Amino acid sequence: MSEVIKKQTILSGMQPTGSLHVGNLEGALRNWTNLQNDYWMYCCIVDLHALTADFKNTKPMKDKIFQMAVDFLSAGLDPEKCAIFIQSEVPQHAELHLLFSMLITVPTLTRMPTYQEKKEKLDSYGFLGYPVLQAADICLYNADKVPVGKDQEKHIWLAKDLAQRFNTIYKKTFKEPEALFTTIPLILGSDNRKMSKSLDNHIPLDFTEKQTEKRLRSFYTDPNKQRKGDPGNPEKCPIYLLHKVYTDNPENEIAPECKTGALGCVDCKMKLNVNLNDALRPIRDKRVELLKDESYVWDVLATGGERARQRAENMMEKVRSSMKISYRKKK
Numbered sequence: 001m002s003e004v005i006k007k008q009t010i011l012s013g014m015q016p017t018g019s020l021h022v023g024n025l026e027g028a029l030r031n032w033t034n035l036q037n038d039y040w041m042y043c044c045i046v047d048l049h050a051l052t053a054d055f056k057n058t059k060p061m062k063d064k065i066f067q068m069a070v071d072f073l074s075a076g077l078d079p080e081k082c083a084i085f086i087q088s089e090v091p092q093h094a095e096l097h098l099l100f101s102m103l104i105t106v107p108t109l110t111r112m113p114t115y116q117e118k119k120e121k122l123d124s125y126g127f128l129g130y131p132v133l134q135a136a137d138i139c140l141y142n143a144d145k146v147p148v149g150k151d152q153e154k155h156i157w158l159a160k161d162l163a164q165r166f167n168t169i170y171k172k173t174f175k176e177p178e179a180l181f182t183t184i185p186l187i188l189g190s191d192n193r194k195m196s197k198s199l200d201n202h203i204p205l206d207f208t209e210k211q212t213e214k215r216l217r218s219f220y221t222d223p224n225k226q227r228k229g230d231p232g233n234p235e236k237c238p239i240y241l242l243h244k245v246y247t248d249n250p251e252n253e254i255a256p257e258c259k260t261g262a263l264g265c266v267d268c269k270m271k272l273n274v275n276l277n278d279a280l281r282p283i284r285d286k287r288v289e290l291l292k293d294e295s296y297v298w299d300v301l302a303t304g305g306e307r308a309r310q311r312a313e314n315m316m317e318k319v320r321s322s323m324k325i326s327y328r329k330k331k
């Protein structure tokens with residue numbers, strides 16, 4: 001893959017949680033597969049970040065990384081267009097994290113919303129420095145943009161702030177990255193909370209069609225609609241949110257009949273079941289294919305890692321030089 005053509009660079013990352021679910025697909029992956037056509041993409045499986053939540057039980061990490069890479073490819077990320085790689089295989093992430101950590105105060109980090117939310121459970125030095133590592137992830141590739149949800153806005157602000165500080169103290173070295181907000185559909189899980197593997201309210205991409213149907217049957221619906229004939233409010237229903245993604249014209253096909261009561265929740269769920277399974281079938285088929293050739297998936301990660309390391313080392317040479325901590329003679 002050549003980078004001769006002038007395109008902007010995007011860095012995106014996801015913690016290795018194993019196989020992905022519909023919330024990940026619609027909340028991030030679909031967006032990434034579109035962006036890869038217009039930007040140089042670096043898609044990082046951020047295993048070092050995952051250590052901040054659990055640094056003891058590391059044995060399952062390898063399989064989680066593998067399953068995530070399989071889903072990245074199944075969903076349409078193209079290794080010809082984007083580097084898919086494992087964060088810890090590019091040691092420059094850790095190096096830039098350390099250098100950036102000199103430029104920020106502890107009180108600034110303790111004010112970060114994610115730290116405030118989880119500090120009772122995760123009070124390690126590593127967790128406190130998580131946003132600094134995230135800033136390093138972004139700046140290491142001199143990324144122009146980072147596709148994020150609104151909840152991550154503050155972290156991108158920090159990356160921009162660290163890039164500015166570095167440029168001011170030493171020498172202009174980094175671009176100042178910008179958040180790339182895209183409209184992503186709201187996807188809720190079976191219990192009407194954000195779809196999440198840890199809440200077990202999700203629809204995994206590797207579910208069979210039968211498992212998908214069973215999970216949909218268990219979904220929360222408008223509690224005022226107890227039976228067919230009762231009027232419902234689709235805007236209060238996670239099934240309708242999924243129809244908005246997977247059913248053509250749901251405003252006319254689903255919402256009016258929900259409101260009048262003509263459509264019962266079971267029938268509504270089964271309509272969604274057909275459309276959702278139709279949409280996921282190509283991804284699932286690709287998944288099965290990829291699982292027959294594990295070495296291909298590891299090769300994609302190795303090639304992506306090589307490409308990421310080259311770009312990262314080029315950047316680190318500039319960083320060390322700007323800081324005047326580059327002591328070896330150039331060959």
Ligand code: SF4
Nearest residue numbers: 222232237258265268
């Ligand atoms: S009919 Fe459909 S949209 Fe309406 S409440 Fe039931 S499941 Fe939700």
